[in-house]
Amino acid sequence: MARDHLMSQFLQATLYGLLQGGVFALVAVGFSLVWGVMNVVNLAHGAFVVAGAYLAFELHSWTGIDPFLSVPVVAVALFALGYLVQRYLVNLVINAPVFITLLLTFGLELVIVNGMIMLFTANYRSIPTGYATTSLALPGDVRLPLGRLIAALLAVGLTLALGYLMRHTRIGLAILATGMDRGAARLMGIKAAHVYALTFGLAVALAGIAGAAVGTIGTFSPADAGRFTLFSFVAAVLGGLGTMSGALYGGLLLGLAEAWGGQLLPGTLVNAVAFAVLVVVLAVRPQGLAGRSFYAARVEV
Amino acid sequence: MSFALEGISAGYGRVLVLHDVTVTVAPGEIVALVGPNGAGKSTLLRVASGMVRASRGSVRVDDRNLDRASIEQIARAGVAHVPEGRRLFPGLTVRDNLRLGGWQNRNRDLEPVLALFPRLADRLRQAAGSLSGGEQQMCAIARALMSQPRFLLIDELSLGLAPVLVDEIMARLVAIAATGTGILLVEQDAGAALELAARGYVLENGVVVLEGPAAQLAGDARVREAYLGI
Ligand SMILES: Nc1ncnc2c1ncn2[C@@H]1O[C@H](COP(=O)(O)OP(=O)(O)OP(=O)(O)O)[C@@H](O)[C@H]1O
Ligand SMILES: [Mg+2]
Numbered sequence: 001m002a003r004d005h006l007m008s009q010f011l012q013a014t015l016y017g018l019l020q021g022g023v024f025a026l027v028a029v030g031f032s033l034v035w036g037v038m039n040v041v042n043l044a045h046g047a048f049v050v051a052g053a054y055l056a057f058e059l060h061s062w063t064g065i066d067p068f069l070s071v072p073v074v075a076v077a078l079f080a081l082g083y084l085v086q087r088y089l090v091n092l093v094i095n096a097p098v099f100i101t102l103l104l105t106f107g108l109e110l111v112i113v114n115g116m117i118m119l120f121t122a123n124y125r126s127i128p129t130g131y132a133t134t135s136l137a138l139p140g141d142v143r144l145p146l147g148r149l150i151a152a153l154l155a156v157g158l159t160l161a162l163g164y165l166m167r168h169t170r171i172g173l174a175i176l177a178t179g180m181d182r183g184a185a186r187l188m189g190i191k192a193a194h195v196y197a198l199t200f201g202l203a204v205a206l207a208g209i210a211g212a213a214v215g216t217i218g219t220f221s222p223a224d225a226g227r228f229t230l231f232s233f234v235a236a237v238l239g240g241l242g243t244m245s246g247a248l249y250g251g252l253l254l255g256l257a258e259a260w261g262g263q264l265l266p267g268t269l270v271n272a273v274a275f276a277v278l279v280v281v282l283a284v285r286p287q288g289l290a291g292r293s294f295y296a297a298r299v300e301v
Numbered sequence: 302m303s304f305a306l307e308g309i310s311a312g313y314g315r316v317l318v319l320h321d322v323t324v325t326v327a328p329g330e331i332v333a334l335v336g337p338n339g340a341g342k343s344t345l346l347r348v349a350s351g352m353v354r355a356s357r358g359s360v361r362v363d364d365r366n367l368d369r370a371s372i373e374q375i376a377r378a379g380v381a382h383v384p385e386g387r388r389l390f391p392g393l394t395v396r397d398n399l400r401l402g403g404w405q406n407r408n409r410d411l412e413p414v415l416a417l418f419p420r421l422a423d424r425l426r427q428a429a430g431s432l433s434g435g436e437q438q439m440c441a442i443a444r445a446l447m448s449q450p451r452f453l454l455i456d457e458l459s460l461g462l463a464p465v466l467v468d469e470i471m472a473r474l475v476a477i478a479a480t481g482t483g484i485l486l487v488e489q490d491a492g493a494a495l496e497l498a499a500r501g502y503v504l505e506n507g508v509v510v511l512e513g514p515a516a517q518l519a520g521d522a523r524v525r526e527a528y529l530g531i
């Protein structure tokens with residue numbers, strides 16, 4: 001009897017972990033892409049996730065639109081924001097030492113987070129949906145919440161789609177090539193400054209969609225920005241930089257670590273578990289789980 | 302109607318490597334650029350493709366001035382550079398490398414370059430980084446040709462390749478030039494380059510010390526002694 005209960009608790013935690021991990025993958029994939037392609041560790045990444053959550057929240061409260069249906073609007077708006085930020089801000093210091101881009105994106109995160117606090121206050125909110133409390137009963141006394149299922153499917157679907165698009169579209173190929181050898185890509189007539197801006201725009205759009213997903217399955221506030229950046233960092237490094245499948249493995253592992261750790265440990269220790277996993281993986285397999293496909297390998301012309 | 306580097310002075314930082322160098326290539330012409338290590342041959346090609354900016358002089362294609370043009374603009378003006386070290390995209394397949402060559406003009410037709418380099422046809426799905434040295438050189442030239450360039454700049458064609466392979470690739474260059482593409486060939490192997498080319502330049506310490514018809518250069522006493530080991 002007690003054993004059955006433990007078992008179902010374990011299965012429930014595993015299911016939650018996988019669902020949460022799918023969302024983490026989408027949170028992280030843009031961060032990994034930007035790091036891998038242009039060697040920028042974007043400390044403002046989490047702020048863009050939260051911005052996406054607020055945009056979906058506001059769209060919902062103005063028009064009543066379901067947050068998953070407002071995804072295209074969120075994506076377009078954040079893509080434009082990301083494109084402009086890269087083109088007119090980050091590109092200016094792209095050849096400077098990593099320290100400078102860290103400083104710039106750190107400053108950007110402060111501006112966005114404080115801007116959101118001014119606009120929306122620091123209170124926690126959540127985007128209400130009709131099916132938030134609906135869940136499917138699975139065998140073994142395990143429950144599958146519908147909202148989380150939709151969020152995870154969307155997130156994993158988009159992460160896989162990104163991986164496919166990178167290899168099979170014109171723009172994706174240009175992004176990969178520019179990440180591998182910027183000078184050689186420019187010799188092919190590829191406008192590197194534009195490709196960088198597209199890459200950043202794509203990353204921010206995906207972060208925003210992840211934010212919308214996060215906003216429906218839990219609560220969020222501007223203070224979460226740092227946490228999302230941290231998760232992205234851990235998932236990206238776990239999985240291997242610059243690979244879309246890497247972000248997926250890293251996100252899932254992080255989700256599981258968090259869910260299992262949360263069963264055994266008080267909530268505040270969960271982040272520590274994530275880092276413990278990071279340290280172990282890097283000790284055993286420094287190139288990450290999926291290996292490093294490229295890593296802003298050559299940036300001189 | 303030609304590709305012209307006129308009065309080029311250029312270098313890295315404060316150090317000047319090239320001094321008032323003038324080199325021209327006409328459509329369909331093969332021009333050899335020879336000279337000792339460190340003479341500035343690669344630097345001149347980098348100036349030509351915008352990778353290094355000249356402090357003096359001008360880069361022109363068909364009287365269009367490209368002094369201020371970016372690397373990508375020069376590429377789009379019809380000048381393709383096969384750089385030192387080839388700079389293939391190692392993790393991508395040969396097919397993707399070739400597609401990237403045709404990225405700017407949306408050329409996805411691999412047939413013409415595969416006809417020139419049939420060995421690549423069997424390697425299309427292989428990562429470019431895993432090709433042999435000779436295949437990599439073919440892939441680099443084929444990639445450059447995908448943009449259907451008016452002028453092709455090749456740095457160190459023969460470096461690290463077996464002589465048979467060099468002959469094979471050089472024969473292809475003749476076919477490429479016959480289609481109207483002008484070729485500027487930088488070569489360590491001055492004998493082979495001057496045999497192939499119609500004209501040549503000898504660059505020493507960043508200065509053109511000799512120029513003229515290739516046959517005449519190959520017969521020049523100084524060239525024979527310094528570069529042909531005769
Ligand atoms: N990236 C660079 N930064 C600084 N100096 C450089 C750079 N590349 C080349 N040089 C210097 O410029 C000079 C000319 O070099 P370059 O590579 O153009 O010569 P090269 O004629 O191509 O020689 P090789 O036959 O060895 O390839 C050399 O003194 C070299 O040290
Ligand atoms: Mg050289």
